[in-house]
Amino acid sequence: MINTKVNIAGVELKNPVMTSSGTFGSGREYSEFVDINKLGAVVVKGVADKPWNGNNSPRIAEVYGGMLNSVGLQNPGVDYFIKEDIPFLRQFDTKIIVNVCGHTIDEYTNVVKKLNGKDVDMLELNISCPNVAEGGMTFGTEPEMVEKVVSEVKKYADKPLIVKLSPNVTDITIIAKAAENGGADALSLINTITGMKIDIYKRKTVLANKIGGMSGPAVRPIAVRMVYQVNKAVKLPIIGMGGISNGEDAIEFIMAGAVGVSVGTANFTNPFATIEVIDGIESYMKNYGVSDISDIRGIID
Amino acid sequence: MKIVEDTVILKNTPINDNIFDMIIKAPAAAQYSAAGQFIEIYTGNGVNLLPRPISICEIDKDNGTLRLVYQVVGKGTEIFSKKKKGDILRIIAPLGNGYGIKTVKKSIFVGGGIGVPPLLEAVKQAEGEKIVILGFRSGTVLKEDFEKTGAKVLIATDDGSVGFKGNVVELMKSENIIGDVIYSCGPKIMLKFLAEYAEEKGIECFVSMEERMACGIGACVGCAVKIKNGDSFVNKKVCKDGPVFNSKEVLWND
Numbered sequence: 001m002i003n004t005k006v007n008i009a010g011v012e013l014k015n016p017v018m019t020s021s022g023t024f025g026s027g028r029e030y031s032e033f034v035d036i037n038k039l040g041a042v043v044v045k046g047v048a049d050k051p052w053n054g055n056n057s058p059r060i061a062e063v064y065g066g067m068l069n070s071v072g073l074q075n076p077g078v079d080y081f082i083k084e085d086i087p088f089l090r091q092f093d094t095k096i097i098v099n100v101c102g103h104t105i106d107e108y109t110n111v112v113k114k115l116n117g118k119d120v121d122m123l124e125l126n127i128s129c130p131n132v133a134e135g136g137m138t139f140g141t142e143p144e145m146v147e148k149v150v151s152e153v154k155k156y157a158d159k160p161l162i163v164k165l166s167p168n169v170t171d172i173t174i175i176a177k178a179a180e181n182g183g184a185d186a187l188s189l190i191n192t193i194t195g196m197k198i199d200i201y202k203r204k205t206v207l208a209n210k211i212g213g214m215s216g217p218a219v220r221p222i223a224v225r226m227v228y229q230v231n232k233a234v235k236l237p238i239i240g241m242g243g244i245s246n247g248e249d250a251i252e253f254i255m256a257g258a259v260g261v262s263v264g265t266a267n268f269t270n271p272f273a274t275i276e277v278i279d280g281i282e283s284y285m286k287n288y289g290v291s292d293i294s295d296i297r298g299i300i301d
Numbered sequence: 302m303k304i305v306e307d308t309v310i311l312k313n314t315p316i317n318d319n320i321f322d323m324i325i326k327a328p329a330a331a332q333y334s335a336a337g338q339f340i341e342i343y344t345g346n347g348v349n350l351l352p353r354p355i356s357i358c359e360i361d362k363d364n365g366t367l368r369l370v371y372q373v374v375g376k377g378t379e380i381f382s383k384k385k386k387g388d389i390l391r392i393i394a395p396l397g398n399g400y401g402i403k404t405v406k407k408s409i410f411v412g413g414g415i416g417v418p419p420l421l422e423a424v425k426q427a428e429g430e431k432i433v434i435l436g437f438r439s440g441t442v443l444k445e446d447f448e449k450t451g452a453k454v455l456i457a458t459d460d461g462s463v464g465f466k467g468n469v470v471e472l473m474k475s476e477n478i479i480g481d482v483i484y485s486c487g488p489k490i491m492l493k494f495l496a497e498y499a500e501e502k503g504i505e506c507f508v509s510m511e512e513r514m515a516c517g518i519g520a521c522v523g524c525a526v527k528i529k530n531g532d533s534f535v536n537k538k539v540c541k542d543g544p545v546f547n548s549k550e551v552l553w554n555d
Binding site for chain 1: 302303305343347348349350351352376377393512513514515516518519520521522523524525526534535536541555
């Protein structure tokens with residue numbers, strides 16, 4: 001028997017595999033292809049206190065081994081989420097993690113207050129989206145600001161708080177420590193890396209927003225390195241992500257120190273990616289004699 | 302009902318320099334497909350990660366096949382163009398809402414460039430009098446296929462090489478084309494002028510929109526199109542809420 005259960009800030013997941021926010025909606029679309037019951041958790045698309053329209057199109061550009069997006073957190077708002085998406089997700093035996101976004105501290109806390117007492121398992125504070133002009137990543141790149149926004153949100157949150165970190169900083173461990181000081185219960189990383197693609201024939205950027213966030217297999221070594229560094233710097237549990245497409249990729253993050261892992265862009269390339277990652281972790285464990293997933297966690301010195 | 306299916310290429314031949322005519326054996330996808338819907342084709346390599354949206358040109362439910370007429374516009378379609386008969390293509394299909402063909406006396410179909418192919422299945426399914434107006438820069442694509450349906454086919458070309466010299470909306474104005482409903486697909490600028498024409502003539506008009514997309518099923522929210530909402534707008538998804546919209550819904554001047 002192998003044990004893939006993990007515990008993140010007191011919440012037990014049947015396996016470490018979840019979905020990266022913004023790539024899986026609230027699970028509805030992918031439920032035609034994926035048995036949601038098999039997932040450790042569904043991390044839903046960012047939820048704001050009011051509906052957001054997001055950025056202009058084009059919002060998607062493919063790059064070598066990855067993609068750029070500049071969606072800008074288009075979402076129908078927390079009230080819609082509570083009414084429609086929580087009941088949908090609760091049909092399944094999985095944990096619900098709500099990605100919380102905002103332009104201001106008040107907007108973040110408004111969402112958190114509305115989610116208090118609601119049937120969700122954890123919150124993920126999005127202070128790292130590169131595609132919104134105010135809030136988002138601007139909160140996540142200054143250590144003082146990180147500590148402030150985390151501690152404010154933590155005052156109101158009645159669920160464990162994961163803080164999602166931006167890779168677009170000089171030293172991610174400083175940001176990780178600031179989140180820890182602010183009272184974060186867990187960290188998730190990495191959000192997308194800012195990037196740009198120019199259509200040389202049209203002589204303009206592919207994205208209407210010019211700059212977007214890069215994700216996909218091409219960013220994975222950067223993400224693994226950051227998970228490794230952050231794991232050495234803080235005591236908090238880490239959810240690792242960035243280009244995970246199969247079980248081997250996920251094992252890499254776990255060996256770097258991640259407790260949980262999430263699958264993002266790979267869902268677009270392969271709608272069955274989440275399940276294949278879960279199966280791939282199990283077969284690695286069986287083939288290489290790992291009885292408990294915690295046995296290989298953070299084994300890199 | 303959407304499915305991921307590994308399909309076999311039965312035919313993949315060039316029509317001209319950069320447009321290809323492909324038939325795939327897709328028994329499950331063909332069963333559920335409707336006129337105006339599209340599929341996404343996975344590239345099958347680890348570098349070009351995103352599946353490419355391609356419109357469905359014809360559906361043969363009896364033989365379980367889909368016909369796709371596509372233009373090579375980038376790396377993904379270039380990969381598809383090099384595939385041979387017997388090769389496997391993984392697709393996700395059918396996607397989007399389709400045209401929802403109405404029962405009326407006279408239907409008008411307007412296509413521009415690579416927006417022409419998805420109209421073929423729509424024309425085949427419509428009943429009553431049918432007028433098809435196709436616009437190209439130069440020459441034609443699928444003209445004979447449309448003529449075989451029994452529809453009246455008018456051609457407009459920018460260079461005047463075939464039919465009317467000018468664009469499709471200019472042709473419609475000069476011929477005073479009227480009917481009960483318009484189904485269209487083509488460049489956004491063409492659809493915008495067509496929407497104005499339809500409004501002026503009081504004809505209900507359905508437009509099939511295009512946008513860069515990733516997942517194809519509504520999860521990534523990449524393919525936004527602005528839809529009127531009072532004095533403002535909301536962003537809807539081309540892949541899930543469309544690709545077909547009523548022309549009156551679309552915010553054309555953004």
